[in-house]
Amino acid sequence: MMATDMVIVMMARCSVEDAWGVRFDRGGEVSTARLQYAMLAAVVLALMALALLLGKRAVTGSETEVIERVAQRYVAEAGGTARQQDCAARPAQSAGLWLVVTCRPATGPGIEYFIDRFGRVVHVEDGRGDAT
Numbered sequence: 001m002m003a004t005d006m007v008i009v010m011m012a013r014c015s016v017e018d019a020w021g022v023r024f025d026r027g028g029e030v031s032t033a034r035l036q037y038a039m040l041a042a043v044v045l046a047l048m049a050l051a052l053l054l055g056k057r058a059v060t061g062s063e064t065e066v067i068e069r070v071a072q073r074y075v076a077e078a079g080g081t082a083r084q085q086d087c088a089a090r091p092a093q094s095a096g097l098w099l100v101v102t103c104r105p106a107t108g109p110g111i112e113y114f115i116d117r118f119g120r121v122v123h124v125e126d127g128r129g130d131a132t
Contacts, residue, residue, distance in 0.1 A: 063089065066119045067101055073121070074103040074111060081105060097122070 071084035087103040098117045104110030109127020116122045 063099065066099060066115055070101040070113045070115065070121065071103065074113070078103070078105070078111070
């Protein structure tokens with residue numbers, strides 16, 4: 001057997017790694033474990049991107065947008081002479097809440113809307129002490 005034949009036989013029996021650590025066995029096949037890790041990494045990255053997209057949608061824009069949306073709800077529910085200008089907001093004192101929007105007409109009791117960090121109305125209390 002010649003020296004070149006011997007080198008070829010030795011290379012055929014050994015596996016070779018490229019610069020990124022991917023192992024090529026005989027025939028140029030990628031090892032199964034590395035391929036599985038690459039597929040798992042791709043799935044994890046896709047899930048992270050999806051979570052980021054959904055998280056961005058869940059976060060409310062600004063205080064102004066939330067206050068205007070609650071004021072529109074107040075006008076729709078109260079009717080009559082209710083106006084969006086009857087509403088004002090203040091920071092909430094309770095943990096887990098963001099804002100308290102208080103809507104008071106010129107006459108009669110007011111309504112308080114308690115808003116959480118995602119911009120949702122979690123509690124409504126009217127001026128008579130009734131909670132919904």
